[in-house]
Amino acid sequence: MNWKPQPGDQIADRYRLNDVIYADESLSLFAADDLAVSSPVLVGVFGQEDSEPFRASDTAEKLLRLQHPNLASLSAIDLWRGRPFAVGERPAGRTLRDVGSLSGMRILMLINDLSAGLDTAFAETSLCHGLVTPDLIVVCDEQTPDERFVTLGFGMRALAGPARLGPPVPNGANFRTLVFCSPEQLRGEPLSRPSDVYSAGAVLYWLFTGHPPFSADLGSTAELLQSVASRPVPRFREFVSEEAVNPVVESLVLRCLSKQPQGRPTSVREIAEILEEELRIDVPRAAVAPNHQSMTESGDRSGESERMPPRAEPESVEAAISDSPQTDGPNTPARDAE
Template sequence: MLAAGTVIAERFRVLRSLGQGGMGAVYEAEQLGLGRHVALKVMHPHVASAPGFTERFQREAQVLARLRHPGSVEVYDYGLDSGFLFLAMEKVSGETMDSLLMREGALPVQRAVGLAVQVLEVLEAAHVLGIVHRDLKPANLFLEPHPGGERVKVLDFGLAALGGELHARLTQEGMSVGTPGFMSPEQMRGQPTDGRSDLYSLGCVLYELLTGFPPFPVMPSAEIVVAHLYKPVPAFHEVRPDLSVPERLEAVVRKAMEKLPAARPRDATAMREELLAVLAEPVGPPPLPKKRGEGKKTERGLGGARHEVSVPRPVPGAAPVAVLVPQHQEPAGNTLVMSLAACGFQAWVASEAEPWQAFGALLVVADGRESLAWARTLAARPGSPPVLLCGPADDWDLVTGALEGGLFDFVPLPLDPIDLTRKVSRAQKLKR
């Protein structure tokens, strides 16, 4: 993490952290001389040191700078300074689609499809330039207020995996590139990707916008990978029997999520045209308005009838969360407990002697390989709640060891409140 006040390349002063992912960290920074605030993405050293990465990064940054579209983020500058590989981009305001889903649950058909169409317009422009996003997910889709209505901004374009050759190399080295819940099967296998991989990811996003749930919810990340590789996508009525989604729309979503790229729409233009055709169909009178934040919506039946339903969302459950820490990691355990409390959970630092049945989830603070073995032992105990390992985001041996070793999930540090809430809520739901 870079401290506030750090100056990069003599022209960008770091102001505060905006977030961190597997490939790098993003900061709000001031562009000296212009006084402009930018989003500064700085790649993690272990990523930037990969053979050929710097050259590929620079070539990709040049291509991204040519991607001029209202729905893409403008690139201002890039470079390498004192070992830090950075990219300066337009700073956007608003909220992520992930935050919207957490607050409101499933969206009305017209709104969900309209947002997906906006993303496809950006993908069309990007794919023409040979840019494949490879990490489309609600957290990378930003909703920005606009006079004509909300506008989607696609973030992190092309930076999740810079080219098929590099992606394959990083995957072979055990690095998780992308997000398992939204990755295409070919990307999970480390195979070359094209624009149809982005269509698969967008299909996953649209599935969640329409149902309130990802295609394969409430399961460890390793099992999500298996599901995307081999399992059929659940029908909408299996996940939300209360919904009335046009069959033609569900067919478009399922086509985008076909396992084989050749079975998906041929390109972003074709998928956009299919969705626009769905929007053009009469669907009855508009839904009744809902109060902001209620997590409810008015669904339209095919015959025009209205009925109000509650939208299930991943929210903190009643069962408390136990936090286990090594003896010298008490401060980290207390910080995690406070973070859980801020997200609405009951949590405390527990001992192994406490009855497991009382807890909805168990978080183990990582302290090297010994903690991984400890967490696996706890997860194997009869009656144990789902166990999540909490550790550094850039410790890939720890991440892959947790997901392959029978644990429910991995919670990366620094903590992301939305990610923490989702994973612990899913663990509690599994326990129930």
């Protein structure tokens, strides 16, 4: 089967593929439209040819049953032209890449929401995500008391199997994703929880410094693989002022980015707990209380939640993480690097 999905293709007479979000030889992810209900969706087309057992597998059934407020659910797993594909929700809201800068409080909310979704999914399916990136995290109900972070595409990497890297796609989408993937994942090894910890740490690094751990404009996939496998991760001070760096936060993020899985925190939940302890802020746990109070980038509260504890020192969180949470500060990702 030589068919390869492209933007503009229509799958199963229902799903129109739009922008490429990520592509390798085993998985292509697209922002798409469900024409039957006029709704945006995420479509993953898998590289392997398969048949009916794929749809009827225990893994597929578990994924279709999975529901969590911080995970976009899969709505369909099917076949088209001999190729399996999956369809997932794409809720309204901007992606984390589009939002860019987050205040300290909202970074903690992000990690708590990410942990809540991934922990629930692992408990119910024994699967990991494998593609935790700013392009697959959506900020829903932004700047309201109900703000939450929703991770898209859970299960698609697991269904597709390990990454089989091919040439870069024209819009650079695969490089923008690969810079958030762990060394073992880039080597094509099976997914594991430490891989998701690495990716969560890479997202934090991007938020705190404005750059991914390794450059997204390297000349080839081979160069990127070599950098991720062997180069040390640059310290925060290479991108932000020395005064802006909290050494405990930096140490935590760099531990997440350890080359060896056993050197990382055991879970995203552990990352959240260390951040909360260091910043001395109690953030409502999404699994218990999905409604969160959000903050503007200047630190003003835009919606009050009864579950949110008062802040005795309004600027302490931002000061602990960076010298400014506003535009052009270290907490503002530089898009031209990606």
